[in-house]
Amino acid sequence: MPFIFTHAPQRLVIALAAGLLTIAVTLSIYGSSQPSERTLLGAVANLLPASELISDWEIAIMPVAATPEMKKAVAEMLNYDDAVFVNYVRGKMRISVYIAHWNPGKMSHRLVAGHTPDVCWTQAGWQCESGRTVSDLEVRARRLQPAELRTMTQRGVTEYVIFWHLVGNQAVTYGTNWRPPWYAMFLDIWQSGLQLRKEQLFVRISSNQPLGDFWLAEPVQILASNLVDLGSLVSAGS
Numbered sequence: 001m002p003f004i005f006t007h008a009p010q011r012l013v014i015a016l017a018a019g020l021l022t023i024a025v026t027l028s029i030y031g032s033s034q035p036s037e038r039t040l041l042g043a044v045a046n047l048l049p050a051s052e053l054i055s056d057w058e059i060a061i062m063p064v065a066a067t068p069e070m071k072k073a074v075a076e077m078l079n080y081d082d083a084v085f086v087n088y089v090r091g092k093m094r095i096s097v098y099i100a101h102w103n104p105g106k107m108s109h110r111l112v113a114g115h116t117p118d119v120c121w122t123q124a125g126w127q128c129e130s131g132r133t134v135s136d137l138e139v140r141a142r143r144l145q146p147a148e149l150r151t152m153t154q155r156g157v158t159e160y161v162i163f164w165h166l167v168g169n170q171a172v173t174y175g176t177n178w179r180p181p182w183y184a185m186f187l188d189i190w191q192s193g194l195q196l197r198k199e200q201l202f203v204r205i206s207s208n209q210p211l212g213d214f215w216l217a218e219p220v221q222i223l224a225s226n227l228v229d230l231g232s233l234v235s236a237g238s
Contacts (some may be wrong), residue, residue: 048226057218059086081102088219093207097223109167133146148163157208158208
């Protein structure tokens, strides 16, 4: 027993010091790593459907500052390289599309993840009534990467939201449906090595109609098809 009480604290200190040293070396290498190449060469607006393909829809280009994501960013900027916010309306259906893009090495994807609807919308007064990961979406018979689906409400208004956070063309989800867990940074290092500063694309589609209705609408199908052509949304092996 005296041996345990005498040496256990020393072993604990050594273990903690080794852990801190490992983290320091990891962060040092990460900070000096070279960012990956950019795949999106044009403006994000080019991903939107051409107006002549959806002539029966009313199209309204909205200020990016009007999105819940930007309304939340008061003390900090999203620092994106390009972004677009568009409303499509036909009859009773309204579809809102928000896309933001970050060049490789521009922004920590952990900071971008802090501005998803799970965080920004709820802090802007919306309530998340339900949330799940959707893995069965398809476009042109090709399976898409998992998307996050949320049902949000505010003062009697219901909004159905689906979004992808793509890091290096890989959809990021931690299976928590909310904020990334405390171990997310270590999970990133395990899955992606030390090259974490990749190109990022955030795509959010929301509507006053459920997913089953708005997903088949022409603006959404054309947008998803354009993203598949870019190589951003298609699932591996699809």
